[in-house]
Each structure stands twice: as C-alpha cells, then as structure tokens.
Amino acid sequence: MVKKIRFFPYLCALSLCLGGCATLHNPATGRNEFILINSATESALGKTADAQMRKEHPASSDRIVHARLENIGKRVAAVSDRMDISYSFTVLADRELNAVTLPGGRIYVNQGLMNALGDDELAYVVAHETGHVAARHIAKKIQANMGYQLLLSLAFAAYGEKVGDNAQDIARGATTVYTIVGLAYSRSDEYEADRLAVKYARAAGFDHYASMGALAKLKKYEGPNSKIAGYFRTHPYVDDRIAALKKELSGVQQK
Amino acid sequence: MRKILALSGIIFIVMGAFLSPAATHFSVSGLEIPMIEAVSPVTRAHHVGSSEVATYQTQASFAEAVRFYSSFFSQNNFMVLGNEEAGEYNVAVKKEDVMFTMRIYRNQGKIYVQCIW
Numbered sequence: 001m002v003k004k005i006r007f008f009p010y011l012c013a014l015s016l017c018l019g020g021c022a023t024l025h026n027p028a029t030g031r032n033e034f035i036l037i038n039s040a041t042e043s044a045l046g047k048t049a050d051a052q053m054r055k056e057h058p059a060s061s062d063r064i065v066h067a068r069l070e071n072i073g074k075r076v077a078a079v080s081d082r083m084d085i086s087y088s089f090t091v092l093a094d095r096e097l098n099a100v101t102l103p104g105g106r107i108y109v110n111q112g113l114m115n116a117l118g119d120d121e122l123a124y125v126v127a128h129e130t131g132h133v134a135a136r137h138i139a140k141k142i143q144a145n146m147g148y149q150l151l152l153s154l155a156f157a158a159y160g161e162k163v164g165d166n167a168q169d170i171a172r173g174a175t176t177v178y179t180i181v182g183l184a185y186s187r188s189d190e191y192e193a194d195r196l197a198v199k200y201a202r203a204a205g206f207d208h209y210a211s212m213g214a215l216a217k218l219k220k221y222e223g224p225n226s227k228i229a230g231y232f233r234t235h236p237y238v239d240d241r242i243a244a245l246k247k248e249l250s251g252v253q254q255k
Numbered sequence: 256m257r258k259i260l261a262l263s264g265i266i267f268i269v270m271g272a273f274l275s276p277a278a279t280h281f282s283v284s285g286l287e288i289p290m291i292e293a294v295s296p297v298t299r300a301h302h303v304g305s306s307e308v309a310t311y312q313t314q315a316s317f318a319e320a321v322r323f324y325s326s327f328f329s330q331n332n333f334m335v336l337g338n339e340e341a342g343e344y345n346v347a348v349k350k351e352d353v354m355f356t357m358r359i360y361r362n363q364g365k366i367y368v369q370c371i372w
Contacts, residue, residue, distance in 0.1 A: 024341045024360075036306070036356060036371055038337035038345040084340055148306035148372065152347055152354040155336055 028081035028134035028196060037139040037151070039084045039104075044155035045142065046104030048170075049177040053092075053102060056178075060091040060111045069109055069126070072119060072206075076127045077105075079203035081196070082134040089126070097221055098231050101129045102181055103138050113231070116217060120210030123201045128211075128235070131196030137189045138181060145180045146173075187237050191244050198248050209249060215242050281309055283370045284353045291315045291323045291368070310369040317366050320344075320359045324368070 026033050037045070060066065066089075073089035080087075087105040095112035102108070107129045109122070117125065132138060142151065154173045185193070194211070202208040218231050219238055232238050280287040281297045290297075295312040313320055321344045328335050328348055337346040343360035355372035 024343060026341075038347065038356070039340055040337035041347045041356075044336060149354060152349070152356070152372075155347055156334060156349050156354065159334070159336075 026136060028131070028136075029192060033136070033140075035136055035139055036143050036148070037103075037136075041152070041155045042136075042139050043085055043104035044158035045151065045177055046102045046106045047158040048154050048174045049102045049181065050106055052174045052178045053100075053106075053108065057092040057094050057108070057110075060093040062091070062111070065091050065111060065114050068119075069114065069122070072123050073107060073126050073130075075204040075206075076123060076130050076200050079200050080130050080134045082136075085133070087130070087133070097218060098234065099125050099129055100181060100234060101132050101138060103142060103177065105133045107133070116221070117214055118210070120201070120207040121214035121217065123204065123206035124197050124208070124211040124214045127197035127200040127204070127206075128193045130200055131193035132185065132189065134196060135189070135192050137185060137193065141183065141185075142177060142180055145183075146176055150176070182234060184234055184236050187240065190235060190237050190241055194241055194245055195248055198245070198252060202252065208252065211245055212242065212249070215245070281311070281370075283309060283355050284372050286350065286353045288370065289323075289327060291320055306371050308369060308371050310367055313366050313368055315366065317344075317359060317361060320366055320368060324357060324359065 024033060024035055025031075026035070069089045069091050073087065077087040082105075085105040087107065090106070090108045091114055092108050092110050094110040096110050097113045097116055099107070099109045099113055107126060109125065113125065114122065150169070150173045154170060154177065157170045157173075198208045198211060201211065215238060219242075222232055222238075278290060278293065278297070280289050282288070290311060290313070292314040293311050294314045297309050297311045300308045300310075315323065321339065324344070327333075328346070331350065333348045333350045335346050335348050338344070343358055345356065345358050347354065347356045353372075355370050358367075358369045358371070360367055360369070
C-alpha cells in the first residue's frame with residue numbers, strides 16, 4: 001500500500017502528460033488530431049498572407065472568370081466538412097497552371113488553370129483545395145514550420161494589434177506563411193485532399209469522374225520545358241494520385 | 256519495478272511539475288494566470304515548433320472553466336481570437352507583449368486547462 005502511494009505522484013504526472021496530448025476530432029479526416037491553430041487565428045493569418053499574395057500575384061480583372069470560379073467554389077464549399085470559416089475564391093492573373101490555398105479558406109486559382117479546365121474539372125481542383133482546408137492541412141503545415149510566437153504575432157497584427165516594435169518582423173512573418181503554403185503537400189495530404197475532392201464534387205452535383213480528366217490534362221502540360229506548368233510542384237505524386245483516384249472512384253461507383 | 260519508478264521520475268522531472276494542486280496561479284511568459292479548482296499540479300513541456308505548454312486538470316465543469324477564463328480575459332483587457340470550436344474552448348490571447356493560446360478540453364471525462372506559448 002505504501003509503495004502504491006509512493007507511485008501516486010508519478011502516475012498523476014504521467015496521466016496529466018498524456019491528457020496534455022489530447023486531440024480534436026476532425027470530421028474531414030475522421031481522425032483525432034492535435035491542432036494548435038484555432039479557426040479565428042487561421043483566418044487572421046490568411047488575411048495577413050493575402051496582402052502578400054496580391055502584391056506578388058494581382059487578381060484578374062476579368063469579371064466573368066471570377067463569377068465562374070465563385071459559382072463553382074460556393075457550391076463546393078457548401079458541402080464541405082468545415083463550416084467554421086468563410087471561404088473566398090479569387091482568380092489570379094497568372095498563366096501558370098496552378099491553384100493555391102492560404103489559411104482561413106482563401107482559395108486562389110490562376111487564370112491559366114481556369115482557361116485549361118472545363119467546369120467539372122475545375123470543380124475537382126476547387127474541391128481538392130477545399131479538402132486541404134477542411135482537413136486543416138494548411139494549419140498543420142504552418143504549425144510544423146513556424147515559430148509559435150511569430151505565428152501569434154501575425155494573427156494579432158491582422159487585427160491592427162501592435163506586436164513588438166519591428167514591423168519588418170511582421171512583414172518577414174507574412175512572407176514565411178506565404179512561403180510555407182507554397183511548399184509541396186505531403187503524399188498523405190494529397191491522397192486525403194483527392195478523396196475529399198471526389199466526395200465534395202459529387203455532393204455539389206459535379207461529375208466527380210472529371211478528377212481523372214483534370215489530372216491527365218495537367219500532366220500533359222508538365223515537363224522541364226513547360227513555361228506554364230506548376231500545379232504538380234505544390235501538388236505532387238501525380239501518378240500515385242491517379243492510381244488512388246481510380247480506386248476511390250470505383251469505390252464511389254459501388255456505393 | 257525500480258526502472259519503471261526511475262523512468263516515471265525522469266518524466267516527472269522533465270515535464271517540470273513543480274506547483275502543488277493548491278497553487279492559485281501559474282506563470283505564462285511572466286504573466287500570472289489564475290487557476291480554477293485545480294486537482295493536479297501544472298505540468299510543463301515543450302511541444303511542436305519549440306512552443307511551451309503548461310497543463311493542469313480542473314475539477315470545475317467545462318462550462319464553469321470557460322466562463323471563468325472568458326471573464327478573466329475580458330476583465331483584464333486581453334485581446335481574444337477564437338472561442339469554442341470542435342467541442343473545446345480554444346482562444347489565442349494577447350496582453351501587451353504576451354501572447355498565448357488557451358485550450359480547455361475534455362479527455363476521458365476529465366477537464367484540462369492548457370496554455371501554449
């Protein structure tokens with residue numbers, strides 16, 4: 001009995017340590033995950049990085065192309081697993097075939113990619129980006145690659161809060177977020193975003209089989225001499241993804 | 256058994272449990288944060304991105320703990336980002352140059368308060 005009592009403080013500390021690793025249930029991934037960045041902080045980070053994005057890549061002035069993206073984007077976002085943020089869709093005046101997502105549900109598609117894809121194919125690309133948002137892949141990427149104090153500084157700076165004395169640090173932090181979101185996603189994140197893309201595109205009433213066509217089209221443009229390729233730099237593992245998508249789609253067909 | 260005891264001891268020391276359950280405050284970046292009905296010492300650890308984490312278990316209900324800290328932040332002019340989401344209270348807070356995240360969450364029927372900075 002005495003021995004048991006001697007162990008008690010250690011057991012308490014151990015159980016608290018384990019309790020301290022508690023996680024949130026993420027409905028998009030179906031997993032319990034340790035996510036430090038709450039949705040409000042994520043949105044604030046997105047707001048800061050958006051300014052950087054628009055400085056480097058101006059938005060397209062073509063209203064029709066914006067309306068097309070917004071129409072598709074809103075339909076997809078409406079069936080997403082994540083509703084605690086407000087999604088936004090912007091077309092960038094860039095001929096490179098790429099799409100990128102900033103924290104807080106800010107999805108950008110280059111005009112080049114818009115021109116290359118039909119509506120159902122574009123719905124897959126938007127649904128894939130929405131999948132990254134819903135699965136919180138961006139938040140996890142930032143959480144893993146950025147100092148926590150800098151991350152909080154940036155979030156508060158988005159609301160005009162003075163953080164320290166050095167505005168340059170904030171600018172550098174915004175560039176860091178911008179750089180991190182431009183890094184390639186991991187293989188498992190890409191598989192997961194594809195799986196969610198099929199689910200969301202289908203639920204939104206698009207032809208989810210267009211995912212294969214979109215990837216095949218994008219693959220055609222890839223290559224060392226291509227001046228407009230880019231999608232697979234940030235969204236790699238294309239051959240494996242096509243194989244995984246085939247499997248996913250045959251599963252969907254059987255349901 | 257000695258090995259287990261030694262290992263538990265090391266974990267205990269590394270995690271730096273140094274406040275008794277009777278403590279009324281704990282320090283986050285030099286800022287004193289009040290505790291509510293603590294039933295465990297505050298443990299400290301390093302987490303992802305070299306952030307520091309302080310956690311304690313409370314006897315208060317989830318709603319009581321949320322009310323307690325919401326009113327503490329509001330009465331002391333903290334700027335707060337976030338609220339309750341996915342079944343936990345998760346806010347980023349800032350006062351002067353001190354910034355941290357507070358989570359209040361349930362785990363196996365127990366309520367924990369955690370600060371990350």
